[in-house]
Amino acid sequence: MLTAPAPVFAGPAAMAVTAPAERPRPHAVVIGSGFGGLAAAVRLGARGWRVTVLEALPEPGGRARVHRQDGFTFDAGPTVITAPFLLEELWALCGRQLADDVDLRPVSPFYRVRFDDGTLFDYSGDAAAMEAEVAKLAPGDVAGYRRFLAASEAIFKVGFEQLAHVPFSRWTDMARVLPQLLQLEGWRTVYGLACKHVQSPQLRMVLTFQSLLVGGNPFATTSVYCLIAFLERRWGVHFPIGGTGRLVQGLVGLIEGQGNVVRCGVPVAEILAERGAAAGVRLQSGERIAADIVVSNADSATTYRQLLPGVRRQRWTDARIDKARYSMSLFVWYFGTRRQYPDVAHHTIALGPRYRGLLDDIFERKQLARDFSLYLHRPTATDPLLAPPGCDAFYVLSPVPHLQSGTDWSQQAELYRQAVQARLEETLLPGLGVALCSSRVTTPQHFQDELGSFRGAAFGLEPVLTQSAWFRPHNQSEELRHLYLVGAGTHPGAGLPGVLSSARILDTVVPDARAFQARPA
The missing domain is CATH 3.30.519 (Guanine Nucleotide Dissociation Inhibitor; domain 2)
Known part of the structure; x- marks a missing residue:
């Protein structure tokens, strides 16, 4: 806390005028240290918030934790790193560069696809090499493959560039973009869009398996997820030397460098509520931690079913959660x-x-x-x-x-x-x-x-059209003021770009610490 300045003298009589004590910086508690939670902590810290990250496991990372045994290092979770600019943004917020802490290497081919008959297909970001692979696998589908890529780019420009960082807090947000989604045939499935452009069953598999990487069935997932094809081509597929655990270590370092804290081995039992707003958390140990806002990187269904026992939920009731479709x-x-x-x-x-x-x-x-x-x-x-x-x-x-x-x-x-x-x-x-x-x-x-x-x-909720965007649990909770959600279970969804984008949305729905602090006490 800042000390009060020396007395100021006015007129002939000395009168000590002491500046009022400054209110402490507002405190944010983040539940979970997966990529969504760590990214949220960095972004909040960069905007002046005092942040405490709470992780139930003994080490940070959540699903991105690391297993070490017998001299081997095994990344437990995400291994396909795309859209690295979302990581670079986090380092830039702290006045650093990603390369200061992480050696991110491009991987080529992105994937080697092996069909059941032993046929191989090298899927890469090299346009000429990809057309050669398509021509070898399905000579009659080269033109259709080009049309599919063009459709993927068009979807990307709307689904990723325009919508991935939009909070979709109101139904009007969905109504506004619905005409674009319909024009881009978002009502089709991933597999349906591939079928529109190519005939080869094997090539259709090559163009649709990526939706499984975000928990979606290509025969049911909205074709909006066809944007992955263009996203991968635009930024490539990468892998950090030392494993994806290095990204976790780097993000923890950024948080600690901001003067904030990551605590591990402290499971959260309950999100505390006062007068309709999140007010902190209670740990399983019984410890209570007060907070001005709470950000949950836990699974959205688990957040609502287990962590809000004292809150009467209006939208995400147990019945609705039970009826939803899951990955x-x-x-x-x-x-x-x-x-x-x-x-x-x-x-x-x-x-x-x-x-x-x-x-x-x-x-x-x-x-x-x-x-x-x-x-x-x-x-x-x-x-x-x-x-x-x-x-x-x-x-x-x-x-x-x-x-x-x-x-x-x-x-x-x-x-x-x-x-x-x-x-x-x-x-x-x-x-x-x-x-x-x-x-x-x-x-x-x-x-x-x-x-x-x-x-x-x-991967949480299955990414079908009726469980996407406004239809997913909102980043700004519908059930409790000052509660926010990040990670795979909220908008925009699973996958590393999705969970990092969910944290990016907090810049829109959570005020800067100074603005929050300036509100009436």
Whole structure:
């Protein structure tokens, strides 16, 4: 607190005039230290807020935490870094450059797609190389591929550039953009838009699997998410040396450099409310922390169902939350090998024998299928130091139904892991069983129990049109004043650009600390 100035003398009689004590800077509590929560803390700190970030896990990062074992470094969560300017903005707010703390390297190809018959397709940002790949896979679809890219760019200019940082707090916000979305055929699905432009079933898969990276079924997700194709081409796909945990470390450093705090191992039990406004939090330990605003980076369904026990909710009632559609979950196997696989790309999409049928099993029938499509991440292709010398680090991700499937993962996890191992050994990683030297798994049960994901859904609400923009839980809570939401469960949605953009929206809906402080006490 600033000390009062020396007395000021007026007239012949000495009168001490003391400046009134300055009110303390307003305090923001951020629940969760995923990328959305950390980005929110940096942005609030840059605008004068005193910020405390509270993380339930022993280390920061949330779903982006890091597993270290047997000399291997495994990124637990996001591994595809796009739209790096959103990260660069955060460093710039602190008078720094991203490159000061993080060595971000471009990855090419973006993805190597392997079809079930062994055909390979290298998906990259090189226009000529991509057309050559399309011509090799589907010679009659080159012109259609160009039309799809043009449609992706048009959607990007509206869906990302104009709408990703708009809060959609009022229905009129949605009404204003609806004509544009209809003109861009936002009523179509991702797969439907691909079908409009190309005929090859394999090329349709190549152009639509990206929606799975944000938790969406390409046969149900709004075609607005086709903007991902142009977004990736515009800024590329990147990976930080040291793993995505380096981005978490860098963001924590920015927050602490602002004089703010990140506390780990402190689960929040309740958001406290007074006179219809968030007033702080109560930790599971019983400690109470007062706050002027609360920002929840927790899953939006979990925030409303579990953290507001004393608030009578008007919109996001338990009944509405239960009826909503949720994304798939994930089975993730992290493993290290005592040999290297130099022919395996950094990112591989290994498609199985079924595409729509498998997705129907996951999203609609909610049953654990015997076959699977896999995303294989080999970060040592870019950074060999993530594994001991002569070794490779991997994680393989299989989309699976969320917990409404009724799968008992305590019984199924090892059986499923063995099936994934067998599939990898016969397709991409020969001799895997003999080469294995480190292993751990994450299941949908972990997503619910450790990460607070409702029903174990890894990406929150499914990104269908009726659960997008204004229809999602708002960034400025509809239930409680001074409560704000960031992360995958709010607008604009999942994926690193989405959660970083959700934090960017706070610049619009949360006043600067000085303006907040100037309000009547």
